[in-house]
Amino acid sequence: MTQLEVIRMIGDVLTEIDVASGSLMPNDPNLVKLQDLRRVLDSRQLMLSRQLFNENTERFQDAARELKAVNDQIRDRITRVEDMVEVLDNVTRFLDAVTSFMTTIGAFG
Numbered sequence: 001m002t003q004l005e006v007i008r009m010i011g012d013v014l015t016e017i018d019v020a021s022g023s024l025m026p027n028d029p030n031l032v033k034l035q036d037l038r039r040v041l042d043s044r045q046l047m048l049s050r051q052l053f054n055e056n057t058e059r060f061q062d063a064a065r066e067l068k069a070v071n072d073q074i075r076d077r078i079t080r081v082e083d084m085v086e087v088l089d090n091v092t093r094f095l096d097a098v099t100s101f102m103t104t105i106g107a108f109g
Contacts, residue, residue, distance in 0.1 A: 001064035002055050003048065006101070009071055010045040013094055014038060016078040023081045030084040037091045044098050053105050063104040070097040 017038045024031040053060060074090040081087060102108060 019079045020081050041095050060105050063101045067097050067101045
């Protein structure tokens with residue numbers, strides 16, 4: 001997996017979050033939680049896009065595989081707003097996986 005593919009994967013999840021957010025009423029307290037998680041995920045994606053990493057290392061590839069595994073497990077579940085507890089759990093799980101990925105590849109300095 002390449003850095004660009006990771007960035008696109010995160011972008012796809014951001015899009016799912018946007019779709020879910022658009023399905024909620026403006027006064028829904030879950031909307032604020034979802035938007036807060038989205039902002040953090042968006043900042044992680046931006047940080048990844050502004051740095052260059054060696055994609056050919058075992059560390060990068062292993063971390064990318066772990067992130068993709070989480071992505072595969074939550075795919076298409078973020079837009080199911082009828083169960084907001086699960087939606088928030090899935091977004092948090094993906095955000096945690098992105099943070100772990102970035103820590104593993106040294107993105108935080």
